[in-house]
Amino acid sequence: MPSISRDEVAHLARLARLAVTEDELDLFAGQLDVILQSVARVGEVASQDVPPTSHAVPLTNVFREDVVRPGLTQQQALSGAPAAEDGRFRVPRILGEEQ
Amino acid sequence: MSDLIRQTAAELAAKIAAREVSSVEVTQAHLDRITAVDPAVHAFLHVDAEGALAAARKVDEDIAQGHVASPLAGVPLALKDVLTTQDMPTTCGSKMLEGWVPPYDATVTRRLREAGVIILGKTNMDEFAMGSSTENSAYGPTRNPWDLDRIPGGSGGGSSAALAAFEAPLAIGTDTGGSIRQPGAVTGTVGVKPTYGGVSRYGLVAFSSSLDQAGPCARTVLDAALLHEVIAGHDPLDSTSIDQPVPAVVAAARAGAAGDLSGVKVGVVREFRGEGYQPGVVAAFDTAVDQLRKLGAEVVEVSCPSFTLALPAYYLIAPSECSSNLARFDAMRYGLRVGEGDAALSAEQVMSLTREAGFGPEVKRRVILGTYALSAGYYDAYYGSAQKVRTLISRDFAAAYEQVDVLVAPTTPTTAFPIGERVGDPMQMYLADLCTIPSNLAGNAAMSVPCGLSEEDGLPVGFQIMAPALADDRMYRVAAAYEVARDAAAGGALIHRVPELEASAR
Structure with a gap:
């Protein structure tokens, strides 16, 4: 009994913005099913009254004085941009035809 | 082979500081070695010969004027390609970042430069550090110098192979x-x-932020300790950086080398042996434990029952964090963009096509797995339970450290496996991390020190020592004592038994 279907994997890939191929869906669905069945053992502790740990060390807010520090220049910030124009990141259209 | 490349970092640093040899000579010897053997090993993704020699000249000039920047000044180093460098590409082994030159140095990079350590280049790795064999690099696998048909481990296989x-x-x-x-x-x-x-x-380009930790790699325990003290310490630019003094690991390594472990209590983790463990690995491990006893340590068996749930918990927590962290690769501000110039494509389509083209299969698997584990309806069963396991593992460690000073176990259940053997079976690949994961989930210190060769295949075995958080010095002491005893018993350093690599013609 698979715990994850091919359709579910396709849905998750869309959520994760991965334009996966049909072949990848076949491959990943099988592999993810094996992985999920192996990791499902964590469910053994689901009913136990144990606090969750999200981080190895306790996290606290870290503050500093509100003073100006050097940061990246505009040129540095844009240095890795796939496309730039007028000192800004140039991106593809963000709205669809009907919007 | 040049004599310079066989020496330890500590020896080289002493000779450079005493001006018996220059950093330029040492650096050039290593660059020559890379030219000769890296076509076969493929440890490096990028070598910066000019930058390295310029940095070496600077160190030599400083030393001539009486200034020695650190105990490792002038010694060359191979930097994993997941730490940013302003003057070299940082690809993380991914097509997504091919050719990307970051606009800033990582703190580790900066500290290395300030210490006068010479960065030779960037080492190969599993894509975004996801893997145990370096086969997930988009730029081809690295080969193990002990047997070029086998994996050098992962994700840091480039760094380990460069050393070996x-x-x-x-x-x-x-x-x-x-x-x-x-x-x-x-x-x-x-x-x-x-x-x-x-x-x-x-x-450090983030994979799983609550687990990621940079650290030193070397051929001796003392060299690792010297490097540890160069890169460690509080950094206001990392909110999870510990604002406390760095444990005195160099002093601990030097003290350990005296070879006396009386008064030290060592716990052998009961759960990390049995089915799935290669007999030669277990035998080498047991011999090392005996060696610790002979050095005066008291050895007891300790049970950490929750450690058997560490692997499943990790393969939920790490993919969950990675699915979030890798969302930054969106084709907008840096890195790859697919579909540029096609006006019909929306930003979202460009993003999906880019991530499809830029990420390899293991990264995609983990992003999808993490997206699943964090979905409403599955969150409690998977991610929530994994977080509970994390608490139980920390409790097992805490209970163990009430009885013993350090815990020991094999580092990994088998020796290096052949390239290609596990690529089609992700779960088999994940088992390589079985014994190392608990210390990531709990956040404590842990290290691997070589403990001989496995009798079946003549390949190296790793002995893992785990210490409580902020007690890194303890494991260095034990490791240094063991290293001296191991080499005395074997009549020389283990690493010098690595087969001679044939220099390839250019």
Whole structure:
């Protein structure tokens, strides 16, 4: 009994913005099913009254004085941009035809 | 082979500081070695000969004027390609970042430069540090110098192979589930995961932020300790950086080398042996434990029952964090963009096409798995339970450290496996991290030190030592004492039994 279907994997890939191929869906669905069945053992502790740990060390807010520090220049910030124009990141259209 | 490349970092640094040899000569010897053997090993993704020689000249000039920047000044190093460098590409082994030159240095990079350590280049790795064999690199696998048909471990296989091939005496790795220790184990080198927060993550391209930790890799325990003290320490640029003094690991390594472990209590983790463990690995491990006893340590068996749930918990937590962290690769501000110039494509389509083209299969699997584990309806069963396991593992460690000073176990259940053997079976690949993961989940310090060769295949075995958080010095003391006894028993350093690599013609 698979715990994850091919359709579910396709849905998750869309959520994760991965334009996966049909072949990848076949491959990943099988592999993810094996992985999920192996990791499902964590469910053994689901009913136990144990606090969750999200981080190895306790996290606290870290503050500093509100003073100006050097940061990246505009040129540095844009240095890795796939496309730039007028000192800004140039991106593809963000709205669809009907919007 | 030049005599210079066979020496330890500590020896080289002393000779450079005493001006018996120049940093330029040492650096050139290693660059020559890389030219000769890296076509076969493929430890490096990028070599910066000019930059390295310029940095070496600067160190030599400073020393001529009486200024020695650090105990490692002038010594060359191989830097894992997941730490940012302003003057070299940082690809993380991914097509997504091919050719990307970051606009800033990681704190680790900056500290290395300030210490006068010479960065030779950037080492190969599993894509975004996801893997245990370096086969997930988009730029082809790295080969194990002990047997070129086998894996050098992962994700830091480039760093471990560079050490075992004598291409560099020092390297930097990062360890999220074992990516420093497991490569160290399978290449007969030393790999240390410091206490989480001990080394700054600023400029370490994030995979799983609550687990990622950079650390030193070397051929001897003392060299690892010297490098540890160079890169460790509080950093205001990393909110998880620990604002406390760095444990005195160099002093501990020197004290340990005296060879007396009386008064030290060592716990052998009961759960990490049995089915799935290669007999030669268990035999080498048991011999090392006997050696600790002879050095005066008291050895007891300790049970950590929750450790058997560490692997499943890790493969939920790490993919969950990675699915979030890797959302930054969106084709907008840096890195790859597919579909540029096609006006019909929306930003969202460009994003999906880019991530499809830029990520390899293991990254995609983990992003999808993490997206699933964090979905409403599955969150409690998977991610929530994994977080509970994390608490139970920390409790097992705490209980163990009430009885013993350090815990020991094999670093990984088998020796280096053949390239290609596990690529089609992700779950088999994940088992390589079985024994290293608990220390990532709990955040304590852990290291791998070589403990001989497995009797079946003559390949190196790793001995893992785990210490409480911020007690990194304890494991260095034990490791240094063991290393001296191991080499005395074997009549020489283990690493010098690595087969001579044939220099390839250019």
